Amino acid sequence: MAERIAVVAASTDKARLGELYRLYGDTVARWSVRLGGPEADAEDLVQEVFLVIARKFKEFRGEGKVTTWLFGVTQNVVRNRRRRERRWGWLKTLAIQAASGVPPVAVDPSELMERSEATARFYRALEGLSEAHRNALILFELEELSGEEIAELTGARLETVYVRLTRARRQFTRRFAEIEGRR
């Protein structure tokens, strides 16, 4: 990791940014999509996150871990995007897909369909959780990070991370059961 930071710090601005994307672009894009959920327009979201990273990159002095900084930026952009989407994301599908003539649901192979359905159920149950709980659960369950890694990434104390995880799992389970009619 230190080498990566050194590489990032060594070049010109444009080269540093290119190097940053080369090293962390996939990770940041995956965070963006996972935090954003299936309702988010992946391409738009990733583009927005990358643009904010580019714009703020000069502010990053390399004092902290680059991944922590990147995650912080990603988290903020996704949170703001989700807030906007909640209000009228559903409308865009209606208005815009009609214009493009693209059918709203593409025909997927059955396995993809199952995954897509499972993803939708997972994210539906996440709704109503606070951003901190939601993000902790996504990082733990989907990104498969340990508590320590989440603490490092989010800048939270380890104890805080575990409290969030426990509460998040509890709320998630309750909501999942409600949605699925299990209680």
Next chain:
Amino acid sequence: MKTSKHQKPWPARLGDPERGEPELTPELQAELQSIVRACVDAPGPSEELTRRAAQRAIELVEARPSVASGMSVWLARLRPARFAMALTVIVLVPVGIALASKLSPDGLSRLGDWLTGRHAVHSAELPPPSLAIPTPPVPSVIASLPASEAPTVEPPTGPLIAKAQRVDHQHKPSAALTTRPSPPPTEDLLASEAGVVSKAIALANDNPHGALDVLTRYWSKFPDGALRGEAAVAEVSARLSLGENAEALTRLDGFAENGFRGMKGTAGELRVTRLELMAGAGRCGEALPLLETELSGLKSASRLRGRALLARAACKANTGDAAGNRADLKLYLTELPDGPRAAQVRRALGVGE
């Protein structure tokens, strides 16, 4: 399939029936794990997408700094939470001070007391501001208040306390004024109302269930409250966050029946949201004429007009008017080339960036 390093099942202690939580049966546990597994295995963003996004970001920042800067302004504008609350406080307090000084003979001195002392605990109880709904246009709400309801509104923050003290110092009420009778003690009531609404607004995004609980109390305590427009926006936002679009629309229909009475400052926002929801619910026959009226009264290139245009585009698509749909999308691009939906609309219309 990738092997997870977290193979442990979801712990059974999470499903404590005594806490009203579902029992974590082995079937439910297995299902949860299977769903999580499927999410982990779901395809992520492609390398091509990532590469393209990176390339575009570098281009924008390096080659077109003005575009990047413009977009940053746009992005900042779309981060309304803190701005909204700050603006609310910044606008409400001076207006409240002005009204208090005008309507209440010893308004300023009592306001100073209130700001600096009596309500400190109340202020500390409030959560930090977090607002994802558009800024409630507070000044017009305040302007529409009856004179007897001079607001002292938002709980104070440090700089505002200082400001109030400064104003208090500069405008000490005269002896003649202080001898006049005090007005009815409405300030506490309004402060209490503002506190409840602020709390609901702060909760609306991250804890919509909590916000709705707070608002249920609000409506029972302040059925004709001065800030009911803001409360209505918070309630609708919370319901939309929960995906309760139908409930939000029912609520808005109720407000519409009363002509959005007492919601002068937020009525436009609420009306457009209602029309969007009507479009989504397929009530286009009803929505289209209302959208025409609404659009004719909205300022060109405004945010609300952009939303109304897309709602009308949706309704036109819904009623089979493909040409009308495209025309509205094009109009959206003309009026709001950097609007929040511009990129998607461009893609849909096949128009280049």
